[in-house]
Amino acid sequence: MSSSLSESQKDLIERIGVYHEQQGMQPLMGRILGLLLILDDAEATFEDIIEHLNVSKSAVSTALNVMQIQNRVAYRTKPGERKRYFYLNMGNWEKDIEKELHEIAKVGEFVQEALTLRSNKKTEFNSYLQNLCQFMEYFKKQIPRLFRDFENSKS
Amino acid sequence: MSSSLSESQKDLIERIGVYHEQQGMQPLMGRILGLLLILDDAEATFEDIIEHLNVSKSAVSTALNVMQIQNRVAYRTKPGERKRYFYLNMGNWEKDIEKELHEIAKVGEFVQEALTLRSNKKTEFNSYLQNLCQFMEYFKKQIPRLFRDFENSKS
DNA sequence: TATTTGGTTCTTTTTTTGGTGAACAAACAA
DNA sequence: TTGTTTGTTCACCAAAAAAAGAACCAAATA
Structure with missing residues (x-):
């Protein structure tokens, strides 16, 4: 997976998660938002998300689907790879x-x-x-x- | 209790409740807000709230306490009576x-x-x-x- | 063709939320 | 003193939300 997160990064992700949760978003969605905002690459694979946030595949799958429908995230693939790289839609x-x-x-x-x-x-x-x-x-x-x-x- | 509510009044209270619920407020609190906004007297006793909204004493008690701490509602008493008349703090x-x-x-x-x-x-x-x-x-x-x-x- | 990879879907489990009802307390009334 | 009114507190419960886990599927690969 992409490099591990520092304490301050993890802390900020958590606070961003809580904030969005309070704004009515599902907990995991808020964390994913935070993660994609904090990662230097500004993108993460399915696996990255699972490992960084310690959650199950299914939880990530459903969260990402909702977020894509809401137009908050999108994904691209890299030539040759099958993995999806999810990123925030800042547009x-x-x-x-x-x-x-x-x-x-x-x-x-x-x-x-x-x-x-x-x-x-x-x-x-x-x-x-x-x-x-x-x-x-x-x-x-x-x-x-x-x-x-x-x-x-x-x- | 104070006069019964019309259908359109009840409907509006419900919609106000749902709105506030979506804004993160507890369901009952949103309904109480709506009720106090719709009642001609702009105030209601504990009993009024229980009867208009069909909820238990305890639920109303806790909701009102939170709302008072949040400075959303206040109450007054009428001379001679012990009942509290709750009203929206529009100040x-x-x-x-x-x-x-x-x-x-x-x-x-x-x-x-x-x-x-x-x-x-x-x-x-x-x-x-x-x-x-x-x-x-x-x-x-x-x-x-x-x-x-x-x-x-x-x- | 068999296997692995990347992700989905469905069922089950866990956690959280919102509310109930009974017991309790304070204030007043008889 | 006893009873009544007004409200609070707490133990419990039902339903909904969130996540887990396993079975599944499709595409790529061996």
């Missing part, structure tokens, strides 16, 4: 982040719907909700600008 | 959203750390990571401005 991190931001903004839509069902018995509470909705609408509109302005700030 | 939704945005930005810190451990073997991959980090730094800096500009846009 669309902007889209991923955009999706996460929109996910946060979804509360606004629920609150909006709640407002249509609420009486005006508690006006102060309602106006809090109004305010929250308005912020979320504003926020959603700002998302594209965020990416645009970032690109501009680079040049 | 700091800005802070909550800010926290969520910073949570997203955390990947940037992991990637930053990964870069310090990585060799320069894969320069293209590394520069993707650099770019992601830079975006996250930019993003974090923009967060306060987002709230500020929203406030200004209202007046």
Whole structure:
């Protein structure tokens, strides 16, 4: 297998795993993400993953399949070899982040719907909700600008 | 208990519950959040919650305790009564959203750390990571401005 | 053709989660 | 004092999630 990992590398992989787990990802998927981010080659074979993370073939197989469907990883093969070299698909991190931001903004839509069902018995509470909705609408509109302005700030 | 819920109210509570569940919250906590958002009174007693959501006392007790520690709900009592009236703490939704945005930005810190451990073997991959980090730094800096500009846009 | 390699699929096992219900405690009421 | 209301705690349980292990399969190789 590719060279063994240092303690600090293993530690970072673990923390990246826990982070992603808390974001709702399956534990092993988070670790694989971390591993592929930390390895100098930025890629790993099936076997590499099994040995570095100490997990079973089947677990890796299913995790990788899900991650490929989600477009988080892809693989290539090297001429002559049959092994697959899996790597992170870094091509669309902007889209991923955009999706996460929109996910946060979804509360606004629920609150909006709640407002249509609420009486005006508690006006102060309602106006809090109004305010929250308005912020979320504003926020959603700002998302594209965020990416645009970032690109501009680079040049 | 306080008046029974309509189908559309129950449906919305359920959807709010599922949403929060997917965001990592315990199922019952998400439902309670939804309930307190939908009830006209914007508050509910222990009993109300048990009856509206069909759950046990103990489940409600533990859920409410966690939610109080997290500062999501609070309670008051009415003069003469011993019952607690729980309500959503809407006072700091800005802070909550800010926290969520910073949570997203955390990947940037992991990637930053990964870069310090990585060799320069894969320069293209590394520069993707650099770019992601830079975006996250930019993003974090923009967060306060987002709230500020929203406030200004209202007046 | 037989064997090895690289990976998949299916069944079983383990672990984690979320919730229940009964016993308990504190506060008040009769 | 005894009983009732309001809520907490803890031991237990069911279901779901995650991983393991073995059988399997297809492609390459001997």
